[in-house]
Amino acid sequence: xxxxxxxxxxxxxxxxxxxxxxxxxxxxxxxxxxxxxxxxxxxxxxxxxxxxxxxxxxxxxxxxxxxxxxxxxxxxxxxxxxxxxxxxxxxxxxxxxxxxxxxxxxxxxxxxxxxxxxxxxxxxxxxxxxxxxxxxxxxxxxxxxxxxxxxxxxxxxxxxxxxxxxxxxxxxxxxxxxxxxxxxxxxxxxxxxxxxxxxxxxxxxxxxxxxxxxxxxxxxxxxxxxxxxxxxxxxxxxxxxxxxxxxxxxxxxxxxxxxxxxxxxxxxxxxxxxxxxxxxxxxxxxxxxxxxxxxxxxxxxxxxxxxxxx
Numbered sequence: 001x002x003x004x005x006x007x008x009x010x011x012x013x014x015x016x017x018x019x020x021x022x023x024x025x026x027x028x029x030x031x032x033x034x035x036x037x038x039x040x041x042x043x044x045x046x047x048x049x050x051x052x053x054x055x056x057x058x059x060x061x062x063x064x065x066x067x068x069x070x071x072x073x074x075x076x077x078x079x080x081x082x083x084x085x086x087x088x089x090x091x092x093x094x095x096x097x098x099x100x101x102x103x104x105x106x107x108x109x110x111x112x113x114x115x116x117x118x119x120x121x122x123x124x125x126x127x128x129x130x131x132x133x134x135x136x137x138x139x140x141x142x143x144x145x146x147x148x149x150x151x152x153x154x155x156x157x158x159x160x161x162x163x164x165x166x167x168x169x170x171x172x173x174x175x176x177x178x179x180x181x182x183x184x185x186x187x188x189x190x191x192x193x194x195x196x197x198x199x200x201x202x203x204x205x206x207x208x209x210x211x212x213x214x215x216x217x218x219x220x221x222x223x224x225x226x227x228x229x230x231x232x233x234x235x236x237x238x239x240x241x242x243x244x245x246x247x248x249x250x251x252x253x254x255x256x257x258x259x260x261x262x263x264x265x266x267x268x269x270x271x272x273x274x275x276x277x278x279x280x281x282x283x284x285x286x287x288x289x290x291x292x293x294x295x296x297x298x299x300x301x302x303x304x305x306x307x308x309x310x
Contacts (some may be wrong), residue, residue: 001027001059001226005101006055008033010042010091011064015171016164019219020061027223037064043086043292045093052094060095060103060242061222062144066137067108070203070271072178073134083121084140090146096157103159104226105148107141107234109211109275110134111163119278122236131272137260149232160229162222163310164276165238169215170303181245182212185252185302185310193258200253201263204270211238211276214296217289224287238277239289251294255301277293 001007008026011017024032033055040051042064057066066076066083073080095103096206113128114118125145130138148159171184179187185202193201221237229235243251249262282288291299 001030004031005029005058006031006033006056007059007061008055009061009063010087011062011170013037014063014065014067015167015169015173015215016218017063019169019215020063020222023216023219023223042090043083045086045090048090048094049097052098052100056098058101059226060091060100060104061226062091063104064091067105068173068178069180069184070095070133070269073137076178077136081136081140084137085143088140088144090148092144092151092159092221095156095159096151096301100157102226103148103157104222105144105159105161107145107161107163108137109163109165109236109238109277110138110272111141111276114178114272118274119240119276120236121278122234125234127129133269133271145234147300152232158230159201160225162225162234162236163234163277164209164218165211165213165236165276165295167213167215167218167264169300171211172193172215174304174309181210182248182252183229185249186256186297186304189249189252189256189258190301190305190307191309192260193256197260199261199263199271200249201265201270202245203265204245205246206249206262206264208272209242209244209276210248210268211240211242211272212248212293212296213238213289214291214299218293221287221289225285230287235281235285236277236279237282238279239293240277240279241293242274242276243293244300252297255294255297
């Protein structure tokens, strides 16, 4: 990518999209194109086609998606599959029709089979059953990868796909109805400290293991891969290290300086037992994450500690 090339960041207001904008700007890219969902509904095929015909971006980062945690994925099953299928189909097809030079599609580690061997290697895709609670979202993301591969195979499009681990960072979602585990725990523990609550309850047993990647690390990896990776299939982006949910809760408790007790609610689901990505392929390409979990959470805590959540 040249510094003056026109680059479309789909989903620029989200956590990933905003991190991509920050990183591109810091590297000196000056021709970034963005649209809010009110300005451009990516589920609308005709609107997307009109946008691409008018703007003619050379590069596309497809970070727009309907996202949420285990609760939201389970409740809004139809929305999670429909919205994501429409977004990726419309953008990928319009990119092909309008001669986009390269597109990067962002997936999610939930695409892997629930009981796939750990750490998760790229070739484990479609080798087993998915986690039922987020199956609609996972199927939509798998379809996005296969769309990129199909357009590459039939039309020669340089469309690539990346699979990040669990993300956290600036502009995260702290709505307890549909947030992911790390921001939900951060909000709960900050609120408990302010209210002098004696306990904080976490879903499930606390034993599932999760890997967490600081979103600015993800953005840096995506831009690196846009410059250096041109293959079919997809590539994992993560830290290569994981923690239990209970270990995460206790780390946040330490950072927030909360003195209460972390309790478990075993009537709630645990989800997938473990999700750790094998990042050998990415490391061999010359990139690895630089923000340790504790440092990343401290930065996020400084950003949100004075939020007035109701």
